[in-house]
Amino acid sequence: MTDAVISEKLREDVKQIISEVLEVEPAELSEDGSFENDYDADSLLVIEMFARFERSLGVKIPQDEMIELDTLPAAYALVARHSAGEPVSA
Template sequence: MNLTESQRSKIHEIIADALEISPEELKPTLRFKEDYDADSLLAIDILATLEKTFKISIPQSELNRMVSLEAVYAVVLDAQPQVA
């Protein structure tokens, strides 16, 4: 199972907004902390917004994985209920 284009777009929008940058500036593999000067509080805010938006639960332990846009896609995908 993969994320839909709509889901990917929404995640992109959420993160760009949290980082206070334009969506065009947010590249899939650039790292939030190193490339955008994000801090751990911002990561928690992003996690909470993703949970609320997608009605999923993401363990706080996943914050360590949420280092780039691509990584967040994977975390959200993993958090979604799997349909048999």
């Protein structure tokens, strides 16, 4: 993973999107909780997260990176990496 820095505002936005998709309060999301194991997220919910990142934050993350999206730190890293202007593969 990249060491791209993510602003506090962007972290809050990412956490808000994920909490809405998982239908939990942001405070209920643990930094080390697994979306799949702890919040019962399936692949459709992960796809919804990706769609909302793109729609709400203007961040396009390649679909082949969906497998990485299982925790808040992973979500922050993905959004930071792709909002930092790194190339997005097709």
